[in-house]
Amino acid sequence: MEISYAIVILVLLGAMAATVPVFLCLFFTAxxxxxxxxxxxxxxxxxxxxxxxxxxxxxxxxxFILCGNIMTSGSIVTKLIRFANVVVGWLxxxxxxxxxxxxxxxxxxxxxxxxxxxxxGGFMIPALxxxxxxxxxxxxxxxTAPNLGVIIxxxxxxxxxxxxxxxxxxxxxxxxxxxxxxxxxxxxxxxxIWAVRHPGFxxxxxxxxxxxxxxxxxxxxxxxxxxxxxxxxFSGAFTANEAAVVACVYxxxxxxxxxxxxxxxxxxxxxxxxxxxxxxxxxxxxxxxxFGRYLTFEAIPAKISEAVVASIKxxxxxxxxxNVLLLIIGMFxxxxxxTLILGPIFLPMLSYYGVNPVxxxxxxxxxxxxxxxxxxxxxxxxxxxxxxNKDLVYVSRAVLPWVTIQIAVLMLLTYWPDAVLWLPRLVGxxxx
Numbered sequence: 537m538e539i540s541y542a543i544v545i546l547v548l549l550g551a552m553a554a555t556v557p558v559f560l561c562l563f564f565t566a567x568x569x570x571x572x573x574x575x576x577x578x579x580x581x582x583x584x585x586x587x588x589x590x591x592x593x594x595x596x597x598x599x600f601i602l603c604g605n606i607m608t609s610g611s612i613v614t615k616l617i618r619f620a621n622v623v624v625g626w627l628x629x630x631x632x633x634x635x636x637x638x639x640x641x642x643x644x645x646x647x648x649x650x651x652x653x654x655x656x657g658g659f660m661i662p663a664l665x666x667x668x669x670x671x672x673x674x675x676x677x678x679x680t681a682p683n684l685g686v687i688i689x690x691x692x693x694x695x696x697x698x699x700x701x702x703x704x705x706x707x708x709x710x711x712x713x714x715x716x717x718x719x720x721x722x723x724x725x726x727x728x729i730w731a732v733r734h735p736g737f738x739x740x741x742x743x744x745x746x747x748x749x750x751x752x753x754x755x756x757x758x759x760x761x762x763x764x765x766x767x768x769x770f771s772g773a774f775t776a777n778e779a780a781v782v783a784c785v786y787x788x789x790x791x792x793x794x795x796x797x798x799x800x801x802x803x804x805x806x807x808x809x810x811x812x813x814x815x816x817x818x819x820x821x822x823x824x825x826x827f828g829r830y831l832t833f834e835a836i837p838a839k840i841s842e843a844v845v846a847s848i849k850x851x852x853x854x855x856x857x858x859n860v861l862l863l864i865i866g867m868f869x870x871x872x873x874x875t876l877i878l879g880p881i882f883l884p885m886l887s888y889y890g891v892n893p894v895x896x897x898x899x900x901x902x903x904x905x906x907x908x909x910x911x912x913x914x915x916x917x918x919x920x921x922x923x924x925n926k927d928l929v930y931v932s933r934a935v936l937p938w939v940t941i942q943i944a945v946l947m948l949l950t951y952w953p954d955a956v957l958w959l960p961r962l963v964g965x966x967x968x
Contacts, residue, residue, distance in 0.1 A: 540569075540572070540573040540834075541836070543568075543572065543573075544565060544568065544569050544573075544830075547564070547565045547568050547569075548561055548562070548565040548827075551564055551565065552868070558820060558823070558869070558870060558873050559819045559820045559822065559823030559824070559873075560823065561823070562820075562823035562824050562826065562827040562873065562877070563585075563822070563823040563826050563827070565827055565830075566581060566823075566826040566827045566829065566830045567581065567826075569830040569834070570830060573834070574830075574833055574834070576833065580829070581826055581829065581830075584825055584826050584829040585822045585825065585826055586822075587825075588821055588822050588824075588825030588826075589818050589821060589822055591699065591821075592777070594699075594817075594818070594821065595777050595780070596690070596695055596776050596777045596779075596780045597647075597692050597695050597696070597780075597814075597817060598780075598810075598814045598817075599777075599780030599781050599783070599784050600646065600647040600648070600690055600692065600780045600783070601647075601648065601651075601692075601810050601813050601814055601817070602784050602806070602807070602810040602814075603645060603646065603780065603783045603784045603787050604645065604646030604647070604648050604651040604655075605651070605806050605809050605810045605813070606784065606787040606788060606791060606798070606806055607642070607645060607646065607655065607758075607787060607791075608651060608654065608655045609791075609798055609802055609805070609806050610787070610790075610791035610795060610797040610798040611791065611795045611797030611798075612757075612758040612761070612787065612790070612791065612795070612797070613638075613642065613655045613656065613659065614659070614797075615754055615755040615758045615795070616638050616641045616642060616755060616758050616759070617634065617635075617638045617656070617659060617660070618751050618754065618755060619641075619751050619752060619754075619755035619758075619759065620633075620634040620635075620637040620638040620641065621634040621740070621751075622743050622747065622748050622751040622752075623637065623748075624637060624724070625740045625743075626739070626740050626741060626742040626743060627728065627731075628728055628731035628732050628739065629724075629727035629728045629729075629730060629731030629732075629737075630731075630739065630740060631660075631663065631664055631667055631669065631737075631740070632664060632669065632673070632674070632677050632727040632730075632731075633724045633727050633728070634660075635656060635657075635660035635663075635664070635677060635678055635681060636677065636681045636684075636720055636723050636724055636727070637720065637724075638656050638660070639652050639656050639681040639682050639684045639685065640681075640684045640688055640716060640720050641759070641762065642655060642656055642685065643682070643684040643685035643686070643687070643688040643716070644688050644689070644690075644762035644765070644766075645690075645761050645762055645765065645783065645787075646685055647685065647686065647689070647690040647691050647692045647695075648685050648686065648692055649682050649683055649685040649686045649871075649905060649908045649915075649916065650682075650685075650908075650915060650916070650919070651685060652681075652682035652684065652685030653678075653679070653682040653685075653908075653915075653916050653919045653920065654919065656678070656681070656682060657678040657679070657682060657919070657920055657923065658923060660674075660678050661674050661675065661678050661920065661923055661924060664677075664678070665924075667737055667738040668736060668737045668738050669737045670734065670737075671924065672930070672933070672934040673730060673734075673934075675920055675921075675924055675926065675930075675931055675934040675935075676934035676935045676936070676937065676938050677723065677727065677938060678920060679909050679916050679917060679919075679920040679931060679934065679935050679938070680723070680909050680916070680935050680938035680939060680942065681723060681938075682908070682916060683719070683905040683906065683908055683909065683916075683942065684716055684719060684720065686871065686901065686905045686908075687712055687715055687716050687719065687901060687902055687905050688712050688713065688716035689708075689709035689710070689712040689713070689766075690709065690765065690776070690779070690780070691709070691712055691901060692817075692871075692872070693871045693872065693875050693900075693901045693904060693905070694708050694709060694712065694897065694898075694901055695776075696821075696872060696875045696876060696879075697875050697879055697897045697900060697901065698897070700875070700876065700879045700880055700883075701879060701883055701893055701897065703893050703894050703897060703967070704894070704960075704965050704966060704967060705776050706769055706770065706776060706960075706965055707894055707960040707965035707966065707967040708894055708897050708898070708960075708967075709766075709769070709776070710770075710959045710960040710963060710965060711894060711895070711897070711898040711956050711957065711959070711960060711967075712898065712901070713959060714949070714955060714956060714958075714959065715898065715902055715945055715946075715949055715956075718945045718948070718949075719941065719942055719945050722941040722942075722944070722945060723938060723941055726937060726938070726941060757790045757794050757795065758790070760786075761783060761786060761787060761790075764779075764782065764783065764786060765779050765782070765783050768782060770963060788803070817872060820870070820872050820873055820876075821872070821876060823873075824872070824873050824876035824877050825876065827877060828876065828877060828880055831877075831880070831881070832880070836881075837880055837881045837884055838884065840881055840885075841881075841884045841885045841888070844885055845885065845888045851889040851890055851891065852951065854885070854889045854891070855889075855891065855899070855950050855951070856950075858882065858899070859899065859903060859946065859947070859950060862874075862878070862899075862900060862903035862904060862907075863903055863906060863907070863910070863943075865878065865904070865907070866903060866904045866905075866906055866907020866908075866910060866914075867907055867910045867911065867912065867913060867914065868912070868913050869907070869913075870907075870915070871901075871904040871905065871907065871908070874904050874907075875900065875901075875904065878900075879900070882896070882900075883896075891953075892953055892957060892967065894956075894957065894960065894967040895953045895956050895957060898949065898956055899946070899949065899950055902942070902945070902946050902949070903946060905942075906939060906942050906943065906946070909935045909938075909939060910932075910935075910939065911928055911932045912928070917931045917932060917935070
């Protein structure tokens with residue numbers, strides 16, 4: 537390793553260890569690299585910073601953030617949970633299954649794990665505890681199920697991966713449904729087995745047809761939101777960017793005029809919160825882009841590719857190493873920064889091993905999604921820990937069985953690419 541690489545790595549790790557915000561870590565490291573090891577003016581870095589934010593692909597992210605905040609502030613979340621509870625709440629462990637299903641439904645609208653933790657977890661954890669479910673079980677399931685928010689499309693990380701890899705966003709979206717369903721099925725099965733072995737919780741009675749119909753009617757407008765998003769995208773009625781805008785307009789109309797769960801005074805607050813969240817995302821994108829620009833000028837991705845190809849010959853071993861590496865990185869870095877930094881490094885290697893870039897985009901998303909609930913820096917761990925006033929160690933132990941299920945699904949999809957790409961191919965999107 538050249539001394540310049542070691543210095544850049546030490547600057548980056550040192551800044552992270554000093555708890556400097558991630559975007560500043562990346563930006564300061566890029567500045568240090570440019571000043572010390574290149575002859576290029578810093579103006580190049582400034583241009584990269586502004587051009588990274590002047591990207592039309594980011595529009596879809598910003599509007600899905602707004603859509604998620606609309607639902608969190610209104611009554612859509614409550615209605616989704618009620619519908620999910622009617623569907624599975626009467627089974628052993630049914631309330632936990634309802635939380636898992638609600639996370640999947642909410643994730644199909646918001647595209648954010650953090651929003652799903654706050655919206656669904658904030659409601660379901662107290663409900664599980666009130667119905668005498670074990671605290672560790674309740675914390676574990678509602679810390680990990682929100683990962684569906686970024687796995688099931690629309691996914692913010694998939695949008696960013698599509699931006700840097702130029703793969704079909706619609707095709708990439710379609711790859712997220714199978715892992716989402718498998719994770720939901722695995723977690724629901726575990727909830728059922730746990731409930732059978734640990735009786736004592738309060739189990740809801742089986743709903744009548746009238747109760748089920750009432751829950752469906754009450755949640756109809758909320759359930760139509762993902763139908764409109766995906767129906768519009770995959771029918772060709774509008775693009776993914778336009779779908780985000782349509783979703784926001786629809787959510788506002790439903791909350792203000794149909795559900796009436798949001799007051800006009802709340803609209804301003806929702807818009808401001810969304811602007812702040814969007815600004816946070818943009819500065820992370822800017823910092824990651826600056827750091828990526830330095831890596832590109834130094835040809836570091838190409839050098840890493842050559843080293844990897846020289847030492848790893850088999851595709852299955854390459855995928856295994858990448859999975860382990862991403863799982864470790866996910867413990868320390870958020871999914872947005874990791875996608876923007878590591879994507880350009882890994883993408884040149886894929887052709888050597890015959891790995892489909894769309895398949896790899898899904899693997900990267902699922903891998904880094906698991907990082908939301910792995911210590912020491914998993915954001916979901918801290919959010920749910922604060923909800924129940926428990927420390928990081930307690931929450932980390934609580935999520936172990938659930939994380940194991942998600943890793944098992946990840947391993948299955950890693951070595952079964954045809955299953956991942958089957959749905960995009962069936963619908964007719966070019967993913968080869």
